[in-house]
Amino acid sequence: MPSVSRDVVVINKLGLHARPAMQFVDVANQFKSAITVHKGGDEPCDADGKSVMQMIILAATEGTTLRIDAEGEDAPKAVQKLIELFESRFGEE
């Protein structure tokens, strides 16, 4: 079972608030792989990438580094798509 990990930095101004979190989960749900998002720093925590609530709770503000872990046959594709979301600033500024 392939497993992929990649770091990504939140670059949109408002951070990973509700709407970006929803977009993230929408994309994550298109894949079979289990997706976990890890936040390091002073208060490290993990979120289920398919749970809107947990993604919001990460409170990933602008500049936060997150690690996306995906495990499953479509893991590489999933991580690729999710990184693209961050790079597009979730359609925001």
Added chain:
Amino acid sequence: MEIKKGIGVSPGVVISTAVVLDAEDLVIPRRHVEPEQLPGEVNRLSAALTSSAADLSRLRDDVTGRHGKEIGAIFDVHLALLHDRGLVNQIVSEINAQRVTAEYALSVVMRRYASKFEQMTDRYMSERVKDIYDIEKRLLRTLIGQKREDLAHLTRPVVVIAHDLLPSQTAALDRKHVVGFATDVGGRTSHTAIVARALSIPAVVGLGNLTGEVTGGDTVIIDGTRGVVIVDPTPEQLAEYRELAKKIEYAGEKLKEIVNQPAETLDGHVVSLQANIERSGDIDEALEYGGQGVGLYRTEFLYLTNDHEPSEQEHFEAYTDALKRLNGKPLVIRTLDLGADKQTQARSQNPEQNPFLGDRSIRMCLHDIPMFKRQLRAIMRASVHGDVRIMFPMICTLMELRQSKMVLNDVLEELEDEGSPFRRDIPIGMMVEVPSVAIMPDQFAKEVNFFSIGTNDLIQYTLAVDRTNEKVAGLFCPGHPAVLKLIRDVIRAGQRNGISVSVCGEMAGDPLYTLLLLGLGLNIFSMNGPDVPEVKKIIRSTTIEHARQIARRVMSFDSERQVMHFLREETRKIIPEAF
């Protein structure tokens, strides 16, 4: 476990599952459920999620249509949270792991997240806590709402817990399955109390914040005899109350045996036990309990249940129906006693400053002679169908009594002129329910054929206590020596003047006062049908001589506590299961 003290308004004990109405404040106490009920709780949660999501979609489309996509998108977040499988799974595990109700598990999980939001330093994000509360409330309303809707189609017995029961709510109840009531507010004359007594199910009112402390599905004991409600009873309490309920049921079975026996003391003194009714349909049940007639027909319900004042024909039909059901047994019709705690729609729009001392009852009738006459005409026209008697309520002065009789005479003349048949010899009586009459009863006794003591109002006006006000209801006591003195004097005045005297207040149906009233010389006791067998049992278990001794002793006491204590002891000697 929680023991709550209130006012018992309908006797008996019941142990059952709670259904809570009107949980507006949405306080969700921790409530355990039995393991076999857990799948049911999970199903309730999914149903609430589905129906809330459907509501939200509709709301989103509506808002989007009117205010644009940006605003509508707010609800997308809510919807996404409702569909969040991770979140739902957490709530489900909470239900199963802690064995709690869906609403409690939901609350716990949501509050856990809410506190995380509040800890966030980013203002923009921590603001989202409002969404969490919003969703929580929506789901809770749906969860509680499901139970509310179920009230009309129950499949198992329940007790109804409410802030207050409204007539519209009791109308929708599935009466077969509702076995008890408990409410936050209310007094003995509240709608809840009346309905509970009519259904013969235990009820306790005036319990404060009971709705905040009970969740639907809780086991609740309602002890309407002692005015106690126990939420989530301990196994010991359950055992104790099961035993008590069994005893009461057994006593009830025994009481049925005496339904067809006379209300006669061991030494042959006979009294009459009659029923208080609100509508003619109550008569059949009253007769089944052994009522020997109707000592009080409260005609207000004809006015309160209609949105218009009843026509003469509507009155006539109700009274004729009652007389036919009674088949020759007496029917005492009390003329309209509206006002104070019984308001019609029109009157409640112009509230009086002090309604209990205001334009109520006979005063109101004498202010609206055409309305008064419609009722009197109907009674007189119905008089050919049986033993009907007229009783005027709330008489305070001789003038009021004479005016009322004059109106009645006018009616008789009218009917005679029209050639309508009626009986001229029907007895005319009056309620004795204000101190001004009870203090000088002889003068009134000379002008009527009977007295009926309305103890509820007589006590209220003598002791200056509004018993519907839970703050002072505890001061309302039929055993107050001043009240007893008035009752004794009225009964004696009746005897001196050769007219019959009855008591039609709740005191007549309270077994605690049976020996006393019997000993004071009361001949007619009028009470709610279900109270008849127990009162009869006491009468059949004593002698008039013994009752007189008890009455003499009671009249020597100077406090209601002594009176109550003594009567409780004496009554317990006769029927130990009574208290």
